[in-house]
Amino acid sequence: MEQIPILRIGDCLLVSIQVDMHDRMAINLQDSLTTRIVETNARGVLIDISALEIVGSFIGRMLNNIASMSRVLDAVTVVVGMRPAVAITLVELGLELPGVKTALNVDRGLLLIRRQIDDGAEHA
Amino acid sequence: MKKRILAMAMQEETDIILARQRSRTLAAELAFDGQDQTRIATAVSEIVRNVLEYAQGGRIEFWLDDGDVPVFEIVVSDTGPGIPHLEAVLEGRHRSTTGMGVGVIGARRLMDGFTMTSIPGKGTTVTLQKHLPSRTKALTSATLNRISDLVAQQAKADPVAEVRRQNQEMMLQLEELGRRGEELQILNQELSDTNRGVVALYAELEERADHLRRADQLKTRFLSNMSHEFRTPLNSIMSLSRLLLSRIDGPLASEQEKQVQFIRSAAENLTELVNNLLDIARVEAGKTVVTPKEFSVEELFGALRGMLRPILIGDAVDLVFDDANDVPLLFTDEGKVSQILRNFISNAIKFTERGEIRVWCEWNQDTQEVTFKVRDSGLGISPSDIAVIWEEFGQVAGAHQARVKGTGLGLPLARKLAELMGGTVSVESQPGTGSCFSVTLPRSMRAANVSPMPQWTVDPDKLPVLIVEDNAADSFTLERALVSTRYQPIAVQTLAHARAVLADLQPVAIVLDVMLQAEESWRLLIETRQNERTVGIPAIVVSTTHEERKARSFGADEYLDKPVDPRVLVAALDRLTGSRSTIRTLLIDDEEVSRYLIRQLLPRGAFDLTEAESAMTGIDMAARIQPDVILLDLNMPHMDGYAAIEALSNDMSLRDIPVIIATSMVLTDTERARLAKAAKIISKFDITTPILVNAIRDVVDRTVKAVA
Numbered sequence: 001m002e003q004i005p006i007l008r009i010g011d012c013l014l015v016s017i018q019v020d021m022h023d024r025m026a027i028n029l030q031d032s033l034t035t036r037i038v039e040t041n042a043r044g045v046l047i048d049i050s051a052l053e054i055v056g057s058f059i060g061r062m063l064n065n066i067a068s069m070s071r072v073l074d075a076v077t078v079v080v081g082m083r084p085a086v087a088i089t090l091v092e093l094g095l096e097l098p099g100v101k102t103a104l105n106v107d108r109g110l111l112l113i114r115r116q117i118d119d120g121a122e123h124a
Numbered sequence: 125m126k127k128r129i130l131a132m133a134m135q136e137e138t139d140i141i142l143a144r145q146r147s148r149t150l151a152a153e154l155a156f157d158g159q160d161q162t163r164i165a166t167a168v169s170e171i172v173r174n175v176l177e178y179a180q181g182g183r184i185e186f187w188l189d190d191g192d193v194p195v196f197e198i199v200v201s202d203t204g205p206g207i208p209h210l211e212a213v214l215e216g217r218h219r220s221t222t223g224m225g226v227g228v229i230g231a232r233r234l235m236d237g238f239t240m241t242s243i244p245g246k247g248t249t250v251t252l253q254k255h256l257p258s259r260t261k262a263l264t265s266a267t268l269n270r271i272s273d274l275v276a277q278q279a280k281a282d283p284v285a286e287v288r289r290q291n292q293e294m295m296l297q298l299e300e301l302g303r304r305g306e307e308l309q310i311l312n313q314e315l316s317d318t319n320r321g322v323v324a325l326y327a328e329l330e331e332r333a334d335h336l337r338r339a340d341q342l343k344t345r346f347l348s349n350m351s352h353e354f355r356t357p358l359n360s361i362m363s364l365s366r367l368l369l370s371r372i373d374g375p376l377a378s379e380q381e382k383q384v385q386f387i388r389s390a391a392e393n394l395t396e397l398v399n400n401l402l403d404i405a406r407v408e409a410g411k412t413v414v415t416p417k418e419f420s421v422e423e424l425f426g427a428l429r430g431m432l433r434p435i436l437i438g439d440a441v442d443l444v445f446d447d448a449n450d451v452p453l454l455f456t457d458e459g460k461v462s463q464i465l466r467n468f469i470s471n472a473i474k475f476t477e478r479g480e481i482r483v484w485c486e487w488n489q490d491t492q493e494v495t496f497k498v499r500d501s502g503l504g505i506s507p508s509d510i511a512v513i514w515e516e517f518g519q520v521a522g523a524h525q526a527r528v529k530g531t532g533l534g535l536p537l538a539r540k541l542a543e544l545m546g547g548t549v550s551v552e553s554q555p556g557t558g559s560c561f562s563v564t565l566p567r568s569m570r571a572a573n574v575s576p577m578p579q580w581t582v583d584p585d586k587l588p589v590l591i592v593e594d595n596a597a598d599s600f601t602l603e604r605a606l607v608s609t610r611y612q613p614i615a616v617q618t619l620a621h622a623r624a625v626l627a628d629l630q631p632v633a634i635v636l637d638v639m640l641q642a643e644e645s646w647r648l649l650i651e652t653r654q655n656e657r658t659v660g661i662p663a664i665v666v667s668t669t670h671e672e673r674k675a676r677s678f679g680a681d682e683y684l685d686k687p688v689d690p691r692v693l694v695a696a697l698d699r700l701t702g703s704r705s706t707i708r709t710l711l712i713d714d715e716e717v718s719r720y721l722i723r724q725l726l727p728r729g730a731f732d733l734t735e736a737e738s739a740m741t742g743i744d745m746a747a748r749i750q751p752d753v754i755l756l757d758l759n760m761p762h763m764d765g766y767a768a769i770e771a772l773s774n775d776m777s778l779r780d781i782p783v784i785i786a787t788s789m790v791l792t793d794t795e796r797a798r799l800a801k802a803a804k805i806i807s808k809f810d811i812t813t814p815i816l817v818n819a820i821r822d823v824v825d826r827t828v829k830a831v832a
Contacts, residue, residue, distance in 0.1 A: 005294070019290045022141050023173070053162060054144055056169040057227050085162040093166060093230035 004029045006036050012044035012113055013037065013075075014106070018051045026062040033066060037073045044113030045070050046106060050081030060095045067099040076116040077101065080109040126197075127265070129272050131185040134176060141287075143184050144169040146275055147198060150186055153271045154196055155260040164196070164254055167231035171200050171250050174227060179204020179247065188268065194256035195237070199249065206244035214240065340408075348405035354398045361391040400533035403463075404516065407540040414544055416569040419458045421448035421485045421494070428462060428483070432469050441476050443469070446484035451494060455568035460541045461496070464549075467534040468498040468561045476502035476558070487567075493547075497562040504555040513551070514539050538563065545569060586612035587730075588629060589697065592622040592648065593637040593666075598686065602635060602666075605690030611697055619648050626658055630727040632701045634658075635693070636680075638667040646678055653679035660727050660817035662700035664693070701730060707824055708732045710751035712742030712768065713786070714760045718808065722755065722786070725813045731820070739763035743771055746778050752824050756802070758787040766798055773801050782823040786811065803827070 004025065007014045013036055015029065033045065047063065049055065055063075067077040078101045082090075090097075101116075103109035129150060134143060148165040156164065168184070175182040182202030189195040207213060213228050232238040237253025365388040368376065376384065406412045425445040436443055454461075465483065472481045479501030486495045505513060516536045539549045547565035582588055589611045593599035596617070603613040614631065616622050625631070634652060638645045649665065652658040664682040665675035672683040682696045709731050713719050719735050726733055734749060736742035739760055746754060754772070758765030765785060772778045782803035789795075791805065799805060803823040806815060 018294055019287045020141050020145065022137050022287075024137055025287075053148070054165045054169055056144075056166050056173070057230060058169075058173060083162075085159045088159060089162045089166050089234065092163065092233050093170075094226045094233060095230065 003032065006033060008036075008040055008042070009046075009110070011040075011042055012046055012110065013040065013042045014046045014048065016048040016051075020052070020054065021059065023058055026059060030062060030066055030069070034069050034073065037070055037075050042075050043117050044110075045075055045077040046109045046113070047077065047079045048081045048106060049079060049086070050083065052086060053083065055082070055086045055090060057093060057095055060090065060093075060097060063100050064097050067097075067101075071099065076113050078103050078109040078112050080104065080106050125191070126187050126189045127268055129186045129188055129268055130275050131183065133181070133183050134172060135181045137176065140169060140172050140176060143172045147186065149275055150271065151196065151254075153274070154188070155257055156196070156254070157257065160254065160257070163234040164198075164252075167234040167252055168198060168200070170227040170231040171252065175200055175202045175204070175248075178202075178207070182247075188256075194260065196254045196256055197237075198252040200252070201247060201249040203247040206246060206248055207240075207242040208244055210240065210242045344405050344408040347401055347408075351398045351402035351405060355395070355402075358391055358395050358398060362388065362395065365391065397533065400537050403537050404533060404540060407537070407544060412541075412544060414457045414460065414569065416456045417458060418453050418455050420453050421451045424458060424462060424465075425483065425485075428465055428469070431466065432473075435470060435473055440478035441473065442480045443473075444480060444482045446482065448485045451485050451487045452567065454494060454565075456545050456565055457569075460545060461563075461565065464538040464541050464563050465496055465498065467538040468496075468563070471534055471561070472498055472500035472502060472559070476500040479558070492567045493564050494567055495562050495564040497560055499558060499560040501558040504557055504559050505551070505553040506555045507553075510551060510553065514549070535561075582629060583612045586610055587632040587701065588612045588614050589633045589635060590622060590625050590631040591615040591635045592619065592645070593617065593635070595637070598637065601690075602688065602693065605688065605693045606697075609694050609697075611694075619644050622648060623651075626652065630657070630730075631661060632727070632730050633697055634661055634663045636663055636665050637686075638665060638669060638671065638675075646674075649675070649678045649680060656812045656814060659814040660730070664696055664700070707753060707820060708734065708749060708751040709753050709755060709820065710734050710736065710742060710746055710749065711755045712736045712739055712760075713755070713757035714738055715757070718757065718786075718788075721808075721811070722816065725811065725816050726820075727813065727817065730817075739765070739768035739771075743768065743775070743778070746772065746781060747775065750777075751781060752827075753803075753820055754781055754783045755786050755820075756783050758785060758789060769799065769801050780827070782827045784819055784823055 004015060004017055004019075004021070007016070013033065015033060017029075019025075021029070036042065037045065045066065047066065049063075052059070063077075063079055070077045077099075079097075080103045082102060101112060103112050130146065132139075132143070132146070134140075144165040147168040148161050151161040151164045172182075172184065179202035182200060182204070185199045185201075187197040187199065189197055214232075228240070231252065235252045236255050237251070239251045240248065242248040365384050367373070368384045369381065369388065403412075425448055429443070429445055432443060469481060469483065481498065481500045483496070483498050486497065488495070513535050516533060535549075542549045542563045542565065545565050546569065547563055549561070549563045551559055551561050553559035587610055589606060591599060591602050591613050593602055593615060594617050599615045599617065603615050606613040611632070614625055616625055622634075622636075626634075636645060636649055649663055652661060652663060662681040663679065664684060665671075665680040666684045666686055666688050667675070668686040670685060675683040681700050684692060684696065707730065709726065711719060711722055711733060713722070713735070714737055719737075723733060723735070734745060734751065736745050739756075740763055742754070742756075745751075756765050756768055760768075763771075765787070769783055769785075772781065772783060783801070785799055785802045785805040786808055787805070788808040790807075791799070796805065803826070804819050806819050
């Protein structure tokens, strides 16, 4: 069974989705990602979907789920690299991703996560 | 007419991917733009997922309707249970548990045409339509065949395999990255090897440089020796030609005279060359001694004016010295400054046919530097030649050069001399309008190491120690060594200050560093040994040069190698002054003048002097203070010296105190015999500090040894 690799960058996890995922892969990803967050005490999750040409409602829901789960595990999720066509389609599809933060690229995503963590620390 | 492009069955989850990828490929082939490709694929993905989820399988067909409005049609059908609440779904009231509840409605939004029919128990059919873009070419059946072939071919590839392939690609990329990392490491290794190579090369270069330095030294030595050798025969030639020209040995024919003149001027030129060579060689060998002294620029200019006027030929060239009254007195080597300026000026004279040569001096208060400038209105030097003129034998080639001959050594010598005095030379020049040579020198060569006379107040509870040390850091170390001892360090950095201190007070010891001007330091040491007032002061010489024997032969009491261990220094001071510094001396003398004299002669600090005006009080005092030594006068009223010494030797507590008789009388042998109990007898006539101090020390030392 194919796995989406999860890489660790400092206290963040980077998930780079390079293949057109089928649904089970997506569910597996959810599971393994949450496990990794706990294992590594990660504070942030970056999901790079720059290779995806099609993001349907299922993947959308998966992203939303991942965001909610990691929030519960005290990690910030940022989806980066969404293609314009995908974004337009998502809007047209009427799909909203209320819990998912997005950033243009990995660098900005990391910055966003850093800021969120810092803000969290201040409020805490 | 409707044509079917492709049909496929769907049984498993991976078929969703296949279905949407194919719809995307087809859309692309049909010239839909990227956005529409994504729309179509997304819509298909949504619908197909529903089929698989609710009906566990179905079928997808792709059609092309090239009617009036050409349409790309996708029909997804299943034979599942059908949708019981189709209405609700289509109105968006249905809550899906898998998607975001937008699947069907969203898909409808993405497409141009959407119909959904569902018969419970029989199945559901969804038809998706998208208008073909206008740029799509008329599709022939051949084109359609090609498209379906293409897609069919792709279809053969297992989508799982596709995913695997992509993952493998990623693995390959990771591997590639790893390899790059290794390559970088190798590169790094290579770089550090190169670095080592460079270091080795440096060592080699250093070695070469050393060789060169040695060769240079050899050259310098050769030059200096050869120049000396040359001078002797040259002198002979000059004197002989002078002799011939004076016609002492008979007249010369006019041609002969001309020839001898030529010989003479050739010899003169050669002498100049040799002298310059010798000067350069001396400077390079470091043999040139700079002897700074104070002089005024005005005087220097006066002397130069006198020296150089005669060289001026004709009236075409004026030599002008500007006023230099506002320049303060200089403290540097006047001879060398004069030599530099002579070189500049004679150079200027050589290359100036008419006009003016101006010499002036500028004073810079801020940098404490003077700049002498010599400006001519001569040929000038082209920029490319400027660097050359400061090199030995570096002469500028030019029309004028044929006529004027120099040695090519004058300017290099000037540069070397200026550097010797801590200065620099420079030149500005414009070909055709003239040159301006300048030399900048520090006003005073001692400015750097002149420090103000240190101020101190003698601490009455401590013993002053004079520290003569020119190095501030070393001086500090020595001073530190004496902190919280019973010594008070008085540090000076120059010999002049040391002399001033010695004139002012009587330290218990002198710590003398053999300074850069070693001879001067030794002279100070000798001076203190020759001066009656200071001879009694123990001197400790500290040096890095291991000159113990020399130091001791000049009268140093102790020699310490630098760096000086504070404990060693204090121990030495204790040893040299320790017992003596507390030599409690009781002086018994009725004469005020004698007491005053001895009080003045005894170095304060080293001796603790108590005075008694009569033998009676003296003996009382001795019993009370138990002095280390008693200085006793012989001729006193009431009880004289003889009686006193008798009384002292009869007292058990006083008999061990040595007694020195200090008398102005000339004693007979009988009288001396009566004084056998005295440790020493000294005459007041020729009493001096060394005599007194040495006598006391001698006696005290003997007593200490005897007691020990």
